[in-house]
Amino acid sequence: MSDETGTFGGYGGRHVPDALKAPLEQLTEAFEEIALSDEFQTEFRDRLAEYAGRPTPLYHAKRLSVEYGADIYLKREDLLHGGAHKLNNTLGQGLLAKKAGKDRLIAETGAGQHGTATAMVGAMLDLDTEIYMGEKDVKRQRMNVFRMRLMGAEVNEVTRGGEGLADAVDAALEDFAKNVEDTHYLVGSVVGPDPFPRMVRAFQSVIGDEAREQIRDRIGELPDAAVACVGGGSNAIGLFDAFREDDVAFYGAEGGGEGADSDRHAAPLADGEDGVLHGMKTRVIDDDTDVHSVSAGLDYPGVGPEHAMFQAVGRCDYRGITDEEALDAFKELSMLEGIIPALETSHGLALAKQIADDHDTILVNLSGRGDKDMETAAEQFDLT
């Protein structure tokens, strides 16, 4: 397996020290030989059904549709076990790690959803699990920290740098480099060196596969647009992959923080430059921008390389959604539909609202539920 594969129109690749190349080659081999086999896929589908609760429903949000002015269909990943799409990926990688003979999982987490989904799989598959989480995120997503610990995972607070998701990735990579023999680094999004972006996509693409069939059954055609929030970009790629060749417009909502034209945001596609980060060539926010988003899961200075390619070729329109716009959408869905979305997800909803004039039917990936964000919400909306 040469390491030139795994690029997306020049983005991606395997920008890692040579000591990490061999374990990545082994992982690539395991992915191609085991994970793509029929036997593995059958087991994966079974667990997705029995353990995770797939298929997730597609919901026509009628009151929201009236408010936005377009037909809005929500792919309910918030109803997946754990409360977000993350489990699709952790189940896939967890099963693969087990079959490849690893006995330890490590993961980074921002919102704590990926850490929680990793802890679930670690418990179920009897694998030691250690999670790295920035101190800032430990504070703002406490409920998930408790969940991870209850399920037996060790949660390490990362105190260096900006104490956020990027720093958690650094710490996890350091651990991985030291312990490659027995440890699988369960990367939480379509980011990092090859094969992670294409592997995580393979496990998340079940979202779009289901949604494509469901919406066809429902309305007899494909939606005009598909929308998702983009942190690393896994729920977005998971949704988009099935519609890649279709006449469906793609929209990605990045963490716009205080505005993509401000110097505090997490929108490397809307306002960034080419760079190299965490083993991949991709788009990164520029030097004089501080990475910031109200949502921990979008608070990342880079983005998955396939999104960088989509942007370069004009396949997807990426926009920064500000903290304020996201909070409005968070409240709106809660009030109109009785569904509390994750703050990450709320960015996608706000973007759907922006484009409702241009499209009649819009499919939104409701990537997660907002229970973890209730402390932030209580402060913002004076709920105490």
Added chain:
Amino acid sequence: MSNDAIDAVFEAGDPAFIPYLVAGDPDYESSLAYVEALDRGGADIIELGLPFSEPIAEGSTIQDAIVRSLEAGMTPERFFDFVGDLDVEAPLVCMTYYNLVYQYGQQRGPRDFVERAASAGISGLVIPDLPAEEADPLRAACDEHDLDLVFIVAPTTEGERLTRMMDRVSGYVYVQARLGTTGARDDVSDQTDESLARLADWDVPKAVGFGIKTGEHAERIVSAGADGIIVGSALVDIVAAGAANDEPIEAVADRLESKARELTDGAVRGLTSAPDADT
């Protein structure tokens, strides 16, 4: 195809002592004094880390040094000033991550960075996360400016990757003694012997790094056939302790200088105790 100053070091015959520090750690002025102390202590080549905020797979010792330097205001431009302000005999090798090389200057790609490094007086580059597909443009730019391009060979580097490095390396090859991230260890791995044996037919000098901490380690590595030793974390630890205790610059510099002496002397002893003294 290679840099004369670095060639001269290895042609002189003694084992090369190659210390590493992060430039600007914990601040610009102290760091100048520390690097100069290593030079006085016998450094033959000095590897200077240009800090990047997301160093991939560095141990916590060096990650912390990187944070100290960045917080004190280090940038690529200041790094080149730093190189200009240094008063040292040893040739300098810049160790950094590909993002900084790639993003530097007006055009994307390595050319602007290499040109600026050469004009600042850098003799070579080590880029741990350089991917295969970017190696040729960087090699070409280095050739144009007489810079060496050093590759790090891991214990697991084999086959195509090993050949690709052999074809492109100049100056010396950095032999990673064991797996894992950088960081001083008490033992010196047996993997060293094995790694050196694998590279026996490479026609560049072999410098061994990762985990060397004492004069005795240095002696063992050189007697196993290394042409040089690379020492980072053990020195960065001294800088870190100085910063944590707010010690005067001179005291820390003295300790670095004597550590450098210990390592140089150990390496020289290794040469005489080598079973086959002509490698």
